[in-house]
Amino acid sequence: MKKFVNDPANFVPxxxxxxxxxxxxxxxxxxxxxxxxxxxxxxxxxVSVIQGSGSGHEPAHVMAVGPGMLDGACQGAVFAAPPVDxxxxxxxxxxxxxxxxxxxxxxxxxxxxxETAIELAEAEDIKVKSFIINDDVAVKDSLYTVGRRGVAGNxxxxxxxxxxxxxxxxxxxxxxxxxxxxxxxxxxxVALTSCIPPAKGTTIFDLGDDEMEVGVGIHGEPGRRREKIxxxxxxVDELFDAVAQDIPYKSGDRVALMVxxxxxxxxxxxxxxxxxxxxxxxxxxxxxxxxxVGEYCTSLEMAGASLTLLKLDSELEAYLAxxxxxxxxIF
Amino acid sequence: MKKFVNDPANFVPxxxxxxxxxxxxxxxxxxxxxxxxxxxxxxxxxVSVIQGSGSGHEPAHVMAVGPGMLDGACQGAVFAAPPVDxxxxxxxxxxxxxxxxxxxxxxxxxxxxxETAIELAEAEDIKVKSFIINDDVAVKDSLYTVGRRGVAGNxxxxxxxxxxxxxxxxxxxxxxxxxxxxxxxxxxxVALTSCIPPAKGTTIFDLGDDEMEVGVGIHGEPGRRREKIxxxxxxVDELFDAVAQDIPYKSGDRVALMVxxxxxxxxxxxxxxxxxxxxxxxxxxxxxxxxxVGEYCTSLEMAGASLTLLKLDSELEAYLAxxxxxxxxIF
Numbered sequence: 001m002k003k004f005v006n007d008p009a010n011f012v013p014x015x016x017x018x019x020x021x022x023x024x025x026x027x028x029x030x031x032x033x034x035x036x037x038x039x040x041x042x043x044x045x046x047v048s049v050i051q052g053s054g055s056g057h058e059p060a061h062v063m064a065v066g067p068g069m070l071d072g073a074c075q076g077a078v079f080a081a082p083p084v085d086x087x088x089x090x091x092x093x094x095x096x097x098x099x100x101x102x103x104x105x106x107x108x109x110x111x112x113x114x115e116t117a118i119e120l121a122e123a124e125d126i127k128v129k130s131f132i133i134n135d136d137v138a139v140k141d142s143l144y145t146v147g148r149r150g151v152a153g154n155x156x157x158x159x160x161x162x163x164x165x166x167x168x169x170x171x172x173x174x175x176x177x178x179x180x181x182x183x184x185x186x187x188x189x190v191a192l193t194s195c196i197p198p199a200k201g202t203t204i205f206d207l208g209d210d211e212m213e214v215g216v217g218i219h220g221e222p223g224r225r226r227e228k229i230x231x232x233x234x235x236v237d238e239l240f241d242a243v244a245q246d247i248p249y250k251s252g253d254r255v256a257l258m259v260x261x262x263x264x265x266x267x268x269x270x271x272x273x274x275x276x277x278x279x280x281x282x283x284x285x286x287x288x289x290x291x292x293v294g295e296y297c298t299s300l301e302m303a304g305a306s307l308t309l310l311k312l313d314s315e316l317e318a319y320l321a322x323x324x325x326x327x328x329x330i331f
Numbered sequence: 332m333k334k335f336v337n338d339p340a341n342f343v344p345x346x347x348x349x350x351x352x353x354x355x356x357x358x359x360x361x362x363x364x365x366x367x368x369x370x371x372x373x374x375x376x377x378v379s380v381i382q383g384s385g386s387g388h389e390p391a392h393v394m395a396v397g398p399g400m401l402d403g404a405c406q407g408a409v410f411a412a413p414p415v416d417x418x419x420x421x422x423x424x425x426x427x428x429x430x431x432x433x434x435x436x437x438x439x440x441x442x443x444x445x446e447t448a449i450e451l452a453e454a455e456d457i458k459v460k461s462f463i464i465n466d467d468v469a470v471k472d473s474l475y476t477v478g479r480r481g482v483a484g485n486x487x488x489x490x491x492x493x494x495x496x497x498x499x500x501x502x503x504x505x506x507x508x509x510x511x512x513x514x515x516x517x518x519x520x521v522a523l524t525s526c527i528p529p530a531k532g533t534t535i536f537d538l539g540d541d542e543m544e545v546g547v548g549i550h551g552e553p554g555r556r557r558e559k560i561x562x563x564x565x566x567v568d569e570l571f572d573a574v575a576q577d578i579p580y581k582s583g584d585r586v587a588l589m590v591x592x593x594x595x596x597x598x599x600x601x602x603x604x605x606x607x608x609x610x611x612x613x614x615x616x617x618x619x620x621x622x623x624v625g626e627y628c629t630s631l632e633m634a635g636a637s638l639t640l641l642k643l644d645s646e647l648e649a650y651l652a653x654x655x656x657x658x659x660x661i662f
Contacts, residue, residue: 015603017606266594
């Protein structure tokens with residue numbers, strides 16, 4: 001197994017420890033619940049925005065904790081939902097008078113864990129609401145979902161809600177923002193290789209040397225179809241057409257365009273994809289107001305990428321431009 | 332070949348085009364010389380800091396162009412030095428009254444190209460000096476070098492010189508800063524897999540399923556030895572001991588600690604490495620003042636990582652903390 005691991009059973013707490021050692025002023029690690037939270041949250045008059053899901057999608061979710069982003073997050077094992085008690089304790093640790101918003105990507109395991117945790121928290125009079133993210137246009141239902149999956153579009157929901165929370169918006173106002181982002185964001189991805197979960201030690205699916213999985217899920221779930229690998233621009237065309245036709249986006253739209261690496265693809269290749277995706281936006285009459293090229297929602301070391309479009313209005317543009325700080329950075 | 336490419340011959344200009352499309356206000360692309368430069372440079376009273384080397388190490392070098400970093404950079408093909416005319420034109424495009432500083436990583440091809448280009452520029456009375464970076468402790472000489480190689484420590488030289496140039500320091504002052512950083516920075520890396528240069532289409536070296544290359548170069552050059560893969564912490568120990576004993580760093584030192592991914596290793600694994608590297612610093616009595624976990628100098632999609640220590644003083648701490656902006660970012 002070509003990975004940097006010690007005991008695979010400790011992979012998640014070990015990388016979480018690294019994140020907190022690298023951000024000692026900002027973050028606090030609660031190992032018992034595999035939770036990372038902002039040291040300076042909760043505060044009574046600010047909504048806390050939280051999340052929790054399986055590990056293996058870093059920087060989502062625990063590396064997206066910080067000012068203007070998530071206030072806290074808990075992680076399950078790699079590709080496994082967090083346990084109910086971790087979700088409950090994360091709500092409790094971030095509970096504020098203004099309330100808690102839980103952003104849940106649409107996977108059955110995550111939904112069940114958070115629903116139960118929210119019931120437990122409400123029984124203690126904690127003010128908490130949740131919102132389900134489902135931006136992946138690839139498949140209607142999938143291996144782990146009823147309905148569409150939540151993938152890289154999650155980043156934009158976090159960014160907008162985190163900015164709104166920092167500005168002191170109410171729980172209902174932030175819930176409306178989450179809904180607006182989710183209604184206007186669409187994603188599709190493609191895998192060139194499988195990843196290797198540390199505890200499994202082997203690939204989770206097999207692709208031929210000349211094959212790709214179009215519409216892959218971030219746990220290696222099947223997508224729309226398996227194809228021969230195409231030139232980069234043709235792959236962008238497949239992803240772009242599927243995404244753009246879904247809402248559909250229209251000429252004149254102002255958009256954020258994201259090319260997200262799935263973990264094992266170098267940034268040079270992501271910029272090859274970006275160049276053509278940007279051109280496709282221009283040809284379609286969309287103005288690319290903000291762009292995002294890098295890793296936002298990954299599948300361990302999977303080689304692959306996803307393309308996300310978010311239709312903007314002045315409110316969302318302001319939230320995306322607002323300051324924010326997380327563990328992952330170049331400076 | 333499991334890569335996002337169109338025609339491999341166009342891989343470099345295509346990703347460069349993507350970088351400039353994503354940063355239209357900041358950057359300008361000169362395709363003829365595979366050069367990217369800041370739109371707002373040169374200015375007469377500021378030293379221009381430039382670089383140019385083979386492609387395949389992104390974000391080094393063209394994705395490190397921006398305010399407080401490089402003013403311009405040119406790229407050769409993947410793992411090939413840039414041609415003399417590209418180096419010469421980059422110097423000329425960034426020439427200013429205050430002068431040009433060329434930061435050259437220590438590879439024979441790069442040195443020869445830049446030396447000739449500098450002679451040509453000097454013949455036109457352009458004020459230009461160069462500095463050679465050689466932070467890799469792995470081997471004394473190597474496949475492409477006489478003396479040590481320049482690797483991820485390059486980032487710190489760029490960051491400090493870029494900050495000093497932005498503050499209006501003179502060419503000689505910035506040269507002294509480059510020398511101070513290079514004298515105090517040391518790196519060693521390890522590869523778990525080979526990368527695949529797009530134009531070659533196959534791996535450049537072969538490692539067994541249970542092997543790693545300790546002290547690998549960023550073009551897949553041999554390092555110190557080939558070993559069975561060890562647990563992550565033991566790998567960190569090997570890198571840390573080699574780096575820390577080199578200067579040597581001493582108890583009481585204030586340091587910047589970098590864990591750099593070589594392209595195919597997910598950020599979760601880099602933080603596993605960081606956690607133990609941070610602990611080793613603490614045990615050795617070094618205070619980690621700044622930390623860097625991510626991709627700074629890569630080898631296409633190679634799975635692997637390098638560890639860098641930089642000994643700080645108050646001047647270098649201030650330069651590292653100064654504002655800067657480049658293409659690669661999460662927001």
